[in-house]
Amino acid sequence: MKNSDYTDDQVTRWRRYIDKYLLLSWKTVLIIAGVWVLLVVLHKAMYGPFSDYFVPKDCLGSDGAGAILQDTDGNLWFGTSGGVSRYDGASWQTFTTKDGLADNEVSAMLQDGDGNLWFGTWAGREGAGVSRYDGTSWQTFTSKDGLVEDHVSAILQDGDGNLWFSTLGGVSRYDGASWQTFTTNDGLGGNRVSCMLQDRDGNLWFGTDGGLSRYDGASWQTFTTNDCLTAYVCCSILHDTDGNLWFGAAGGVSRYDGTSWQTFTTKDGLADNEIRSSLQDTDGNLWFGTYGGVSRYDGTSWQTFTTKIGLVPNAVFILGTLVIPVYFIISLVYTMIRKMKRDEYLLLSWKIIPAWVLSVVLHNVIGYLFQEGAGHDEVVFFFIATLVIPLYFIISLVYTVIRKVGKLVRNRTS
Numbered sequence: 001m002k003n004s005d006y007t008d009d010q011v012t013r014w015r016r017y018i019d020k021y022l023l024l025s026w027k028t029v030l031i032i033a034g035v036w037v038l039l040v041v042l043h044k045a046m047y048g049p050f051s052d053y054f055v056p057k058d059c060l061g062s063d064g065a066g067a068i069l070q071d072t073d074g075n076l077w078f079g080t081s082g083g084v085s086r087y088d089g090a091s092w093q094t095f096t097t098k099d100g101l102a103d104n105e106v107s108a109m110l111q112d113g114d115g116n117l118w119f120g121t122w123a124g125r126e127g128a129g130v131s132r133y134d135g136t137s138w139q140t141f142t143s144k145d146g147l148v149e150d151h152v153s154a155i156l157q158d159g160d161g162n163l164w165f166s167t168l169g170g171v172s173r174y175d176g177a178s179w180q181t182f183t184t185n186d187g188l189g190g191n192r193v194s195c196m197l198q199d200r201d202g203n204l205w206f207g208t209d210g211g212l213s214r215y216d217g218a219s220w221q222t223f224t225t226n227d228c229l230t231a232y233v234c235c236s237i238l239h240d241t242d243g244n245l246w247f248g249a250a251g252g253v254s255r256y257d258g259t260s261w262q263t264f265t266t267k268d269g270l271a272d273n274e275i276r277s278s279l280q281d282t283d284g285n286l287w288f289g290t291y292g293g294v295s296r297y298d299g300t301s302w303q304t305f306t307t308k309i310g311l312v313p314n315a316v317f318i319l320g321t322l323v324i325p326v327y328f329i330i331s332l333v334y335t336m337i338r339k340m341k342r343d344e345y346l347l348l349s350w351k352i353i354p355a356w357v358l359s360v361v362l363h364n365v366i367g368y369l370f371q372e373g374a375g376h377d378e379v380v381f382f383f384i385a386t387l388v389i390p391l392y393f394i395i396s397l398v399y400t401v402i403r404k405v406g407k408l409v410r411n412r413t414s
């Protein structure tokens with residue numbers, strides 16, 4: 001639409017201004033795409049070269065590794081959404097459901113005292129249980145065998161050799177022959193259990209959606225925010241060499257010395273209050289993985305590690321994954337509304353097909369090249385391929401049918 005189409009009586013100055021910047025054109029699309037690609041490249045460059053990552057061509061089952069384990073032979077195992085991959089330092093081997101794994105979505109791993117490897121699976125809405133691999137054959141255990149629930153989030157072997165499995169329905173203990181289940185009816189704080197740990201006194205700790213539960217083999221005790229725990233849901237548990245227990249949650253990290261609690265948050269130096277993982281290194285430093293970076297605590301002071309150029313990549317990430325896609329969607333919707341009366345924009349057309357195919361191809365290609373899942377760097381093409389174009393197609397189809405039916409009815413009545 002040209003500015004000459006407007007008169008002072010037809011539209012105000014602000015409408016012309018909005019039309020100029022919101023009505024989509026090929027020029028606008030190219031500018032948006034160019035800026036977005038530049039942001040993607042800049043964001044990845046700040047995080048380091050692409051060759052620093054293990055990608056599918058290296059035979060990793062999938063890009064996202066949610067669990068990592070090193071077995072007694074030194075092999076590294078990576079639980080992914082595409083199976084479990086073993087890396088011996090030179091070559092890769094991936095195991096999937098075709099080999100006997102319960103499901104390809106591996107969420108937890110453990111090697112027991114007999115050398116068997118256990119893999120907890122997640123499998124979307126329908127859990128698949130836990131699989132045991134003895135180096136030759138596979139065996140799967142599910143709720144039919146005695147597991148309380150088939151979504152397994154963590155696996156633990158206690159000092160007596162019993163295996164514990166945390167699930168969405170409680171925790172199950174397996175002694176090699178029989179199963180026993182513990183839920184809120186027995187004293188567990190909540191049935192949705194995300195992490196477990198056995199301390200040096202033999203107590204078992206469970207992070208649940210109803211608080212932090214401790215089990216001494218006979219009785220249960222649950223700690224909540226009333227006891228100075230930062231949040232009900234605990235995502236990580238760590239027992240340091242001084243005997244302190246550290247509980248990472250959505251509100252920071254809490255330290256328990258057996259008597260009193262102390263909480264650390266961003267006000268103390270923590271990178272972010274959302275704790276995902278924790279570790280104590282050989283020098284005694286404590287490390288906490290958060291959504292805002294990794295923080296190290298030496299017992300006195302905190303140090304945070306983020307990307308190489310500080311907060312700049314975060315700003316680039318937000319622009320590339322939020323601002324530009326939102327602007328694009330708003331522009332598309334505005335364009336459709338402004339031109340709703342023009343049949344050429346809504347009547348079903350073959351032109352929508354190559355646009356959809358192109359967006360699908362770009363989504364997958366860029367997702368592979370830049371090693372991000374849907375909803376990250378290729379989010380623009382993801383939205384176009386799975387939301388915008390299908391929605392536009394449905395609207396166009398309905399509009400076309402209405403137009404055709406209306407024309408047919410008019411012809412019959414005339």
